[in-house]
Amino acid sequence: MLIMEWNEIRINQEFEYTKPPIDKAQLVKYMGASGDFNMIHADDETARKIGLPGVIAQGMLSMGFLGQFVGQIVGNHGFVSRLQVRFVGIVLPGDVVTCRAKVTGKDEIQQTIDLEISTETEPGKPSTIGNASIKFKN
Amino acid sequence: MIDHKLIGTTSKVYEFEVEKGAIRAFASAIGDDNPLCFDEAYAKSQGYASLVAPPTFAQTLRIPFTDLNVNVDKSRTLQGEQEYIYERPIVAGDVLRCVSELVDIKERQGKKGPMISFVYEIRGEDLKGNFVFLSRTTVICR
Numbered sequence: 001m002l003i004m005e006w007n008e009i010r011i012n013q014e015f016e017y018t019k020p021p022i023d024k025a026q027l028v029k030y031m032g033a034s035g036d037f038n039m040i041h042a043d044d045e046t047a048r049k050i051g052l053p054g055v056i057a058q059g060m061l062s063m064g065f066l067g068q069f070v071g072q073i074v075g076n077h078g079f080v081s082r083l084q085v086r087f088v089g090i091v092l093p094g095d096v097v098t099c100r101a102k103v104t105g106k107d108e109i110q111q112t113i114d115l116e117i118s119t120e121t122e123p124g125k126p127s128t129i130g131n132a133s134i135k136f137k138n
Numbered sequence: 139m140i141d142h143k144l145i146g147t148t149s150k151v152y153e154f155e156v157e158k159g160a161i162r163a164f165a166s167a168i169g170d171d172n173p174l175c176f177d178e179a180y181a182k183s184q185g186y187a188s189l190v191a192p193p194t195f196a197q198t199l200r201i202p203f204t205d206l207n208v209n210v211d212k213s214r215t216l217q218g219e220q221e222y223i224y225e226r227p228i229v230a231g232d233v234l235r236c237v238s239e240l241v242d243i244k245e246r247q248g249k250k251g252p253m254i255s256f257v258y259e260i261r262g263e264d265l266k267g268n269f270v271f272l273s274r275t276t277v278i279c280r
Contacts, residue, residue, distance in 0.1 A: 019169060026167065033160075033167035035200050038212050046213050050280065059217050060197055061168065067193035068170035076174065076184045080193040084221035130221075 003075030006136050009113055015101045017069045022057050024093045030061050057091035062119045062128045069099040070115065070132045078136035081112065085130030095121040101132065111136040142243060149205035149238040154262075158230040161189045164198060181229075188230035196222055196273050201238040201260060208240065208256060210279050218255055219276035225269050234262040234270060241274075254279045 002015065027041045036058065039046040044054040063085050070080050091097060097119050105114030113134040120126045158178070165175035173180045174190040181189050203210060228234070242257040260273040 026169070030167040033164045034197050036197070038215070040213055050214060060194060060220065063220055064168035064170070064192065064194045068165075068168055068172065071170070071172055071174075071193060079190075079224065079227045081225075082221070082223050083193050084219075086219045087217055 002072040003077070004073050006077065006111065009103060009106060011103050011106060013103045015069070015073060016098060017065075017072065018096060018098045019065050021096050022061070022091065022093055024055065027055060027057055027061070027093065030058055030064070034058070034060060036060065052090070053092070055093065057093070057095070059085075059087040059091075059128065062087075062091055062097055065097055065099050065119060066117050066128065066130075066132070070101060070117065070134060073101065073115075074113075074134045074136065078111070078134055080132060081135040082131070082133035083117075084132070085117070085128040087127070088129055089121070089125060089127040091119075091121055091127045097121060097127065104131075111138055144207055144240055145243060147206045147240045149201045152199070152201055152236045154199045154234045154236060156191065156195075156228055156230050156232040156234065158189050160198060161191045161195065161230055164195050165192050168192060168194075178230075186227070186229050191228040191230075193222060193224070193227075195228055196260070196262065196271050199234060199236050199260065199262065199273075201236060203258075206238060206240040206258060208258075210277075214280050216278045216280065217275065218278045219274075221272075221274040223272045225271065228262075228270065232270070233265050235265065236260050236262045248280070250280070 041058050047055050101115045101117045115132045117132045118126050119128045170192050238260045240258050244255045255278045257276045262271045
């Protein structure tokens with residue numbers, strides 16, 4: 001696990017974390033755990049009906065990877081106080097998702113860190129883009 | 139086609155009890171092995187009452203669109219944007235009172251005709267009325 005101390009974090013510092021390849025079983029597992037039963041994530045026929053090549057991964061799964069990743073940066077020193085993304089590209093079974101973060105702000109009084117975050121399936125091909133904040137324990 | 143008067147519609151109040159099993163299942167589906175999500179003794183040693191939910195766990199606290207008078211074919215919707223703001227992490231044992239509100243409806247011309255998107259917020263409080271989280275979701279209908 002990553003876990004950064006408050007004093008180790010500096011502006012423009014970058015972090016990266018790559019997830020194992022997504023498979024269809026993970027999409028079904030996530031569907032069950034999240035309670036979102038949009039069948040375009042489980043049934044190829046439903047996905048093709050709306051012009052997709054087949055089932056696609058939940059955008060929220062990529063956001064979940066980012067939640068895990070930002071959570072790894074703070075570890076037990078605080079918590080993820082904000083997580084925001086735009087979904088900008090589709091993720092397919094077999095894709096390998098890489099999470100990226102860059103420190104954009106460090107507030108010594110509030111003890112918060114701001115980050116630009118994104119996921120991509122290959123270099124230059126983002127699937128989510130957004131921002132996160134971490135609140136450190138005082 | 140769009141009824142802007144729907145903006146401001148709120149759902150009824152839903153009370154969700156956060157269970158340890160739901161936190162573990164959600165973290166496991168993501169592949170998030172954070173011990174705060176799995177090891178209650180560890181979570182307690184870090185000052186939490188029980189297991190800590192992953193940052194996107196609020197997604198499981200679901201309020202039907204129909205509560206907001208929005209009727210859409212689920213398979214024709216795509217999520218455009220999502221934001222979570224937390225005052226503190228959600229932990230197992232929390233009972234959260236949640237209300238959803240339709241905060242915006244937008245229409246724009248897409249490549250294949252008009253596209254409608256709507257934005258809704260879910261606000262969660264504990265039983266004492268303390269703010270816990272805000273979720274803001276943009277859904278695009280195609």
